[in-house]
Amino acid sequence: xxxxxxxxxxxCAEGRAANLPCNHSTISGNEYVYxxxxxxxxxxxxxxxxLKNNETNEMASLIITEDRKSSTLILPHATLRDTAVYYxxxxxxxxxxxxxxxxxxxxxxxxx
Amino acid sequence: DAMVIQNPRYQVTQFGKPVTLSCSQTLxxxxxxxxxxxxxxxxxxxxxxxxxxxNNEADTPDNFQSRRPNTSFCFLDIRSPGLGDAAMYLCxxxxxxxxxxxxxxxxxxxxxxx
Numbered sequence: 001x002x003x004x005x006x007x008x009x010x011x012c013a014e015g016r017a018a019n020l021p022c023n024h025s026t027i028s029g030n031e032y033v034y035x036x037x038x039x040x041x042x043x044x045x046x047x048x049x050x051l052k053n054n055e056t057n058e059m060a061s062l063i064i065t066e067d068r069k070s071s072t073l074i075l076p077h078a079t080l081r082d083t084a085v086y087y088x089x090x091x092x093x094x095x096x097x098x099x100x101x102x103x104x105x106x107x108x109x110x111x112x
Numbered sequence: 113d114a115m116v117i118q119n120p121r122y123q124v125t126q127f128g129k130p131v132t133l134s135c136s137q138t139l140x141x142x143x144x145x146x147x148x149x150x151x152x153x154x155x156x157x158x159x160x161x162x163x164x165x166x167n168n169e170a171d172t173p174d175n176f177q178s179r180r181p182n183t184s185f186c187f188l189d190i191r192s193p194g195l196g197d198a199a200m201y202l203c204x205x206x207x208x209x210x211x212x213x214x215x216x217x218x219x220x221x222x223x224x225x226x
Contacts, residue, residue: 031211043118043219044202046214046215046216100155100204102155103154105154
């Protein structure tokens with residue numbers, strides 16, 4: 001079962017930063033936080049992942065709270081092409097449980 | 113570019129007629145996965161291969177089978193498709209099986225059962 005909670009939807013203005021929250025209050029010390037997104041009728045696209053430290057790549061930044069019970073995905077300058085369903089997923093770092101268990105995700109709509 | 117390829121993008125089959133969906137990868141990844149995504153739902157893992165080792169999810173129906181003849185290719189066979197099997201089928205790959213290994217998805221094959 002999914003171990004994360006996300007709001008069902010969020011709107012953001014084009015050009016503004018989009019801050020996507022995720023709660024994972026039962027996360028274990030060896031579990032990674034992953035973010036994927038899925039644009040309509042396409043396969044999920046990997047965005048970023050992290051364990052403890054904040055992470056940044058060319059797509060987004062991931063801010064993980066010190067207690068690791070929540071995180072925020074930041075799209076610094078949202079564009080219309082960022083409209084998608086965003087999935088926050090926790091995964092074990094080792095031990096064979098390599099499944100990605102998708103929750104319901106959050107629909108982000110970027111408005112012009 | 114290295115990638116995960118799924119063919120065809122759309123597949124139409126008849127109720128009860130066996131159908132095979134294909135996935136290939138140029139990433140040389142060890143692990144290949146098949147997910148099912150029904151309309152307005154999240155993807156759900158059916159099974160995966162780590163090299164030649166097959167790992168079935170407990171709740172995957174027997175109607176679904178898979179083959180991996182080599183590193184690059186993996187097939188999803190639906191022996192007797194029912195109307196409820198209409199869905200997007202997603203193939204993914206990862207270098208390893210641990211939680212820190214990113215899974216990369218193909219574009220999916222949308223299956224329609226008539």
